[in-house]
Amino acid sequence: MTTRITEAEIAAARARVPLAFEAPLPVRLRRIALRTLIIGLFAYCLWAFDFSPARIWTGLGRLGQIAGFMFPPHIWQTWAEWAEILKGLGETLSMAFLGTLLGALVAFPLSLLGAKNIMPWPWVRYPARRFYDLIRAFETLILALIFIRAFGLGPLPGILAIAVSEIGTFSKLFSEALENTSEKPVEGVKASGGSRLEQIRYAIGPQVNPVILSILLYNFESNVRSGTILGIVGAGGIGFLLSDRIAAYKWNEAWTIIFLIIAMVYVIDWLSAKVRKKIIGEWSGAK
Template sequence: MALAISLLPESQLAALNAAYRSAQARRRRRAALFVGVAVLALLLAAVGAEVDLTTFVEKFGNFFSYFDRIFRLDSGARVWTDPAEWFWGWRNWLKLLGETLLISYVGTLSGAMLALLLNFVAARNTAPRPWLMFVVRRFLEVCRTVPDIVFALVFVIAFGLGPMAGVLAIAIHSTGALAKQFAEIVENIDMKPVEGVRSTGAGWIACMRFAVLPQAIAGFASYTLLRFEINVRGASVMGFVGAGGIGQELVVAIRKFYYSDVSAILLLIIVTVFVIDISTGWIRSRLFGGERT
């Protein structure tokens, strides 16, 4: 059976086409205006930050020349021609890299545990008192606003050189970051189970334990694994301020111009981060029911 398609009269069709073209023109003008404002803001910010394009162009080659230098041995040969000479200190470097991983692990786990306790108070739908939520949120903002390397520097001054400063710095910064993410997960849960548990006469802690936590635990674990990845990178440079780990050896190599050592240590850090990234990504996909790849 053939279907008949009715067409609008030419006058109505022309009016609709004109309205469509006008709407498209307005949309393009708004987009062009937005791009223009963004470019102008970028240029003003660059001037304010004293970004000198001339200097950038003139000295851009130094970037490549440095990388060319760190991939050469003292003899002038390429590092991959003599791996034994390139990774001469691998035993000590791996030990320090393991220390970096332990700093990240202990700091992340400590921060996650504190975040688990505080996020229920920081979430709008589960906070027992508005004033308590306000106080906890401001505390968490301080924890995540101050960079972890600044915390590390403060703790190095307070407790001396070593991994303890790095662990404390990562733990505090992770508490602030994870508690915010955990609270956002809690604010998006289904509140019906909470109401059901509360209707039995259960207290606030029981509601969190039996109604909120089961809904949010997978998200908590996923964000904790992601934070561990970030903290491994952060802990790798905390050695610059004396907070332990592979960063201490890296900063010594940079300051003493041990070029091939710099590339060897950087390669170890990059490979480690790749492995952790792939492993934790696989675990996170399992937590959210992703398909195996």
Template sequence: MLFVPTRPPIEGIIAEIETARRLPRRQRLAIATTVGILLGTLTWCLYAFDFSPQRLWHGLGRLGDVVSFMLPPYIWTTWDEWRGVLGGLGETIAMAFMGTLIGAIVAFPLSFLGARVIVPMPWLRLASRRGFDTLRAVETIILALVFIRAFGLGPLAGVLAIAVSEVGTLAKVYSEAMENTSARPVEGVRAVGAGPLQTIRYAILPQALPVMLSAALYQFESNVRSSTILGIVGAGGIGFLLSDRIRAYHWQEAWSIIFLIVLAVFAIDTASGWLRMRIIDPRPAATP
């Protein structure tokens, strides 16, 4: 008599798989509650902000009118006009550079206080990290308004606003870069009798410095855009010229200035991206 092994029906297998994949009741309730809160918040925001398809359609029509006013772009014909615009653009880039540089220099020694691999005291690390968060929590434009009130109009207020904000941002990034370093070089340096300063110099910093420099370059690129906004509130630079043209309804000149800002940001982004790649991986590309 031939023995034929029996197989469970496919319906039973599918039912067992579905049962295994079914989430517990508590987890399903948590997901449903989270989705309900998000949908409720979205609905409230749409109501509170007076969102409606009619208003959106009307706003798009007015936006089209503004764009039509900007075209064709204005082209300056005299060197005096170009000198003023290019001078404002250079002032904006210099403001971003000085603010980033000062912030990076100040943030470098402060970042040691927030790194677990360097400072063993939890209370000191916690106080340092909360100080970084406080500096980072205040928006750059608010700092600019405060410094304009204290030091007057001009790029100095913008430089100080960017520098203070960068201290909080870069100090946090630097401390995290040092914490994420490998422990093997540290153990190797300590095994040959190196002290704390020598361990930092020869084991931690060589691993963290590429990340630190890359972060500083990225922040410089971002601060070029931020310094444009700071110029609108009185910190000088190309933002002041842009705000002046918009207030005077010189939309064609405003579009030309926006186009120059975009070109400058694109050039800086390309250059900083190339430098970041050279810093992170300085080895030359292999030739086929």
């Protein structure tokens, strides 16, 4: 049986503890100021970027025309044409693979310097972490433009751009994964006379390996997409061919290339899931 609260009881409770029914005036003023700021910033952005329903409607019409040019998708008739496209896909895939691998190889030893449970000295750990932040401040596209200027056109600048960008990302993620491991296995290896390197290898490594593998596979998938964008600015790969087709208004060929990129990403995602399930499952079973 439920007891119904009367209006008089509610009024009496409100009089006894008014703050339970309404926020204090300074809190309400801050909320109003924050909402006003957000609404004002949103309205200013719409005005500054020339947002208008007419412009959106016109853009949607043009987008429909472009989509119409893409159908039906183009099917190349000769092996030479297919070979060019497949070579571009292979270059993009190679850029992503090599960039991810090189970044991971450099990042892992650097991550040891930034992990608190590995590196107890703050005067080493803090500069290492700031170094991670410094590298991650550079966008992959900006790095690609710099490396294209230095090394010329082709996949090499794309590989270097992905690798340098991933050094900062991997170093941070790896160090955080190392810090989240349990100390009990480390104490066991230490009690049995293991050196510090053996503690890292046999106690921390088995705990962190599945996390590192997941990070590597996810970033590899992401770098395949990034490699497409880098190709557009001159780093080779399928992105360069896509940019060429769009510049020549060959929208049907561009759509076919986009479809192939999507299919490649789906296949990589499926294979990554298989690898992740198999390897991580084996590591979990070994434990």
